[in-house]
Amino acid sequence: MIKIGILGSSGRVGTLLIDDLSTDTEAMVSAVYVSKKIEKTLPEHTVVTNDMKVLFDSSDVIIDFSAPAGTEALLTEVVENRGNKPLVIATTGLNKHQQNLLLEASKIVPILYATNMSLGVAVLNKLVALASKTLRDFDIEIVEQHHRHKVDAPSGTALTLAEHAANARDLNLDEVRISGRDGLIGARTKDEIAVMALRGGDIVGRHTVGLYNDGEFLELNHTATARNTFSKGAIKVAKWIIGKNPKLYTINDALGL
Numbered sequence: 001m002i003k004i005g006i007l008g009s010s011g012r013v014g015t016l017l018i019d020d021l022s023t024d025t026e027a028m029v030s031a032v033y034v035s036k037k038i039e040k041t042l043p044e045h046t047v048v049t050n051d052m053k054v055l056f057d058s059s060d061v062i063i064d065f066s067a068p069a070g071t072e073a074l075l076t077e078v079v080e081n082r083g084n085k086p087l088v089i090a091t092t093g094l095n096k097h098q099q100n101l102l103l104e105a106s107k108i109v110p111i112l113y114a115t116n117m118s119l120g121v122a123v124l125n126k127l128v129a130l131a132s133k134t135l136r137d138f139d140i141e142i143v144e145q146h147h148r149h150k151v152d153a154p155s156g157t158a159l160t161l162a163e164h165a166a167n168a169r170d171l172n173l174d175e176v177r178i179s180g181r182d183g184l185i186g187a188r189t190k191d192e193i194a195v196m197a198l199r200g201g202d203i204v205g206r207h208t209v210g211l212y213n214d215g216e217f218l219e220l221n222h223t224a225t226a227r228n229t230f231s232k233g234a235i236k237v238a239k240w241i242i243g244k245n246p247k248l249y250t251i252n253d254a255l256g257l
């Protein structure tokens with residue numbers, strides 16, 4: 001059995017990881033990192049720890065659905081203390097320092113980082129690149145919708161979609177992205193890519209990439225209707241990454257896309 005350690009085990013996705021693994025025939029939860037407390041009943045012999053070294057020592061692979069500070073601590077364990085296990089990282093909202101740490105750690109251990117663990121969004125990224133390049137004159141606007149508890153905006157997925165759109169047009173996303181419009185702002189500029197965030201209720205995750213022109217528009221939408229789409233996706237890629245060489249992998253590598 002593959003031993004999976006979880007960072008973010010008490011969270012919305014973390015608890016689903018524990019549920020999914022309870023019926024998995026190839027993998028099991030071996031350890032959970034808990035900074036405060038965990039209410040959930042865990043399988044017998046699960047190691048419960050607030051020590052990163054113990055999490056690494058008790059796992060064949062670690063899945064992270066936590067918060068940027070949690071991911072930073074995980075990556076620091078690799079870079080500074082030579083924690084040596086493959087990582088699957090799903091946490092969004094990483095700052096520049098944390099993104100650099102991700103690159104540094106991926107030279108030491110294999111890491112798969114994906115802002116969205118669903119197959120549908122992996123395909124959507126490809127469709128967005130194709131549409132953005134082919135429909136070069138169309139205006140691109142991205143809208144993401146999530147539940148009221150989400151703390152980062154725009155979503156990691158929306159930023160990844162925007163990156164695919166910008167790269168396909170040889171644009172630098174940092175230069176063309178806008179995140180709001182208010183007041184007498186003037187007409188839309190040709191290359192700008194708007195990424196707008198809506199929050200409310202229990203929306204699991206909805207992303208729409210619109211390409212608008214005179215006389216026609218195309219909207220590409222992905223809607224996650226169940227949160228375990230993400231936990232199941234992460235378990236699938238965790239099984240895949242074991243035995244791989246140190247590198248920063250994408251979900252496309254794991255899915256063969």
Ligand SMILES: NC(=O)C1=CN([C@@H]2O[C@H](COP(=O)(O)OP(=O)(O)OC[C@H]3O[C@@H](n4cnc5c(N)ncnc54)[C@H](OP(=O)(O)O)[C@@H]3O)[C@@H](O)[C@H]2O)C=CC1
Nearest residue numbers: 008010011012013036066067069070090092115116117230
């Ligand atoms: N890539 C993908 O497919 C998806 C990514 N996500 C991302 O995953 C992350 C978690 O989402 P969600 O489950 O909804 O969030 P929750 O807020 O429900 O859970 C967050 C978890 O992280 C833990 N945590 C918070 N801070 C730290 C820290 N400094 N160190 C260690 N653990 C910490 C919390 O434990 P405690 O409160 O005890 O500290 C909790 O268990 C978010 O960044 C979200 O955007 C979510 C869905 C899909």
Ligand SMILES: O=C(O)C1=N[C@H](C(=O)O)C[C@H](O)C1
Nearest residue numbers: 092115116150155156157205
């Ligand atoms: O926080 C969430 O819930 C989600 N976060 C990810 C993101 O920021 O893109 C993925 C998914 O949309 C759900």
